[in-house]
Amino acid sequence: MIHLPAAILFDLDDTIIRAYAKPVEAWGRLLSRYRETLEGGVPGADVEAVRDAILASANAFWKDQAAAARWRLDIVGARRLVVQGGFARLGHRDDDLATRIADAFTEMRQAEYALCPDAHDTLATLRRAGVRLALVTNGRGEVQRAKIERFDLARYFDHVQIEGEFGRGKPEPDVYRHALGKLGCAAPDAWMVGDNLEWEVVTPQRLGLRGIWYDPDGDGLPAGSGARPDRIIARLADLLIDDNPSTRAE
Ligand SMILES: [Mg+2]
Known part of the structure; x- marks a missing residue:
């Protein structure tokens, strides 16, 4: 007998769809298209240096939680500032190039969104089993709705809740x-259920829910993380495999 709860709240990005995972690889790939422009125009900067500067800029940018909550509703604008900030870390300023690179990244990411292979089957099975399902996602209404539509997800959920709405x-x-x-x-x-330890494990647990961490690449908990997920799954379909609900990782 599978132990299933009365309800499951799902994250969307990098849980049901592959959206923003592996930024180091994605930025490296995008910037390699600009190799000549960067190496000719940004003094002393190779692709790897620009990539690392952008990633450091992004980390600093998203650290401020209040600002992050505002900028999540304007990812395109945020990304432009992040790339400008990366250039600034290299002592360089070229807002036009920063905007072109940021927008190209946005376009590349959108083109690469992909449904997790077992998402439809898992959601359908949970629904048939009578589990009430909610999609709880951060971001702008139109942007998230477009993803929900593109991957035909609305039909599985009793409730869809988007930050921007x-x-x-x-x-x-x-x-x-x-x-x-x-x-x-x-x-x-x-x-x-979700990939963000703070949003989908720590805070939900504090409120009395079980927090299930989705770790599709088997990365494991980050070093020094205080998070203790009730369960770690590598595939959404693992939710359908029985698990002893009384065991919480210590
Ligand atoms: Mg997520």
Whole structure:
């Protein structure tokens, strides 16, 4: 007998669809298209140096949680500033080139969105089993709705909650409470599933849900992470495999 909860809240990006994973690889690949421009125009900068500067700029940019909550609703604008910030770290300024590179990255990412292979089957099976399902995603309404439409996901969910429409995003407690209320489900009877340890494990656990971490590449918990997921899954279909709910990783 599979142990399933009354309700499951799912993250969207990098959980149900592959969206932003592996930024080091993605930036390296994008910037290699600009190799000649960069090496000719940004003094002393090879592709790897520009990539590392952009990644450092992104880390600094997204660290400020209040600012991040605003910029999540304008990813295109945020990305332009991140690339400008990367150039600045190399002592360089070229806002036109920064914008072109940032927008090319946005376009490349959108073209590469892909559904996790077992997403439809898993969601359909959960639904048939009577589990109430919510999609709880951060980001702008139109952007997230376009992904939901593109991958035909709306039909599986009793409730879809997008930061840009709801007015608040993960990890604000009201986000989870509102979704649970919409599903008519108490926190102890619900799981939250996603790839972000803070948003989909730590905060949901604090509110009484089980936090299930999706780790498709088998990276394991980051060194020094205090997060203790109730369960770590490498495939969405693992949710359908029985697991002893009383064992929490210590
Ligand atoms: Mg995610």
